[in-house]
Amino acid sequence: MSRSERLLQLLQLLRNHRYPVSGADLASQLNISLRTLYRDIRSLQAQGAQIEGETGLGYVLREGFVLPPLMFTPEEIEALVLGARWVSERTDSELAGSARQALAKISAIVTPALRYRLDESPLLVGPTDSSLLCQQLVLDIRQAIEAEHKLVIHYGDQNGRQTERTIWPFAIGFFDQIRLLVAWCELRKEIRNFRLDRITNLQTTGNKYPRRRQTLLNEWYRQNNISRQ
Structure with a gap:
């Protein structure tokens, strides 16, 4: 591997980690010595890459540096x-x-x-059930998630019973058979999943919910024992 290829690979490794990663781990993945890793990091920093950290604490690449x-x-x-x-x-x-x-x-x-x-890519995506698209609904929910705004929804359970919920939306799951909205439910006082096809009405409130979206998402990861890099 040439030095330029190694520097690009190092950048990509750093981009794959949102949190500091140790120099030893990076050196091991690149099959180089720590001394070489430190020299490569200094080279990338000199070229404008915002790599923060130091020996013993780990390194993280801040946003703003684009791979060629x-x-x-x-x-x-x-x-x-x-x-x-x-x-x-x-x-x-x-x-x-x-x-x-x-x-x-x-x-x-x-x-x-x-x-x-x-x-000319030969990799194709097959047709999907049109009832799963919910385009305007997905757009409204995504905008609420971005703004961290509460939503009021009318939601039907599997038996058709309707309830009105005030929720704090923070994620959407796109699955083959369903679309799921993940949100904190003020009625149930916990994080709940809501099928989009069971939302019969949705109102945007314009009111921010009191916790950050990322905090809720991290809590959901912990509850489901899902690790994050």
């Missing part, structure tokens, strides 16, 4: 195409448009060979 897009591999390009096609078919119109725009931006700067992979 020309370094995408053919497999990475096809993964992006497949993901963008999935988003285009199974989410709201805003996200679908953003997925197409992202591919257009990538197409404008990659090599001709990779552009061919973008345009």
Whole structure:
């Protein structure tokens, strides 16, 4: 592996960790010595990468430094195409448009060979049940999540009984058969899952909920024993 390839791989490893990762772990994954790792980190910092941390505490890459897009591999390009096609078919119109725009931006700067992979990828996304789309509902919920605003919903259980809930939405799960809204429910005083196809009415309140979205999401991860990098 050339030094430039190693530096790019180091950047990618740092991008994969939202929290500080030790130098020993990074050196092990790159199969290099700690001395070489420290030298590489200094080189990246000199080139503008905002890598924070120090020996013994770990390192984290702050937002704002972009990997050169020309370094995408053919497999990475096809993964992006497949993901963008999935988003285009199974989410709201805003996200679908953003997925197409992202591919257009990538197409404008990659090599001709990779552009061919973008345009002619054989990886296809099959049709989905149109009843799962709920495009306007998904858009309204996503906007509420972004703003950390409470929602008032009318929700039907599996027996058809309706209840009115004030909820704090913080995540949406896109599954093959259902779409789930994850939110704190003021009625139940706990985090609950709500099927989008059982929401019969939704009202945006414009009122912020008292806890941060990320705090609620982290709590949900802990409750479900899901680890995060």
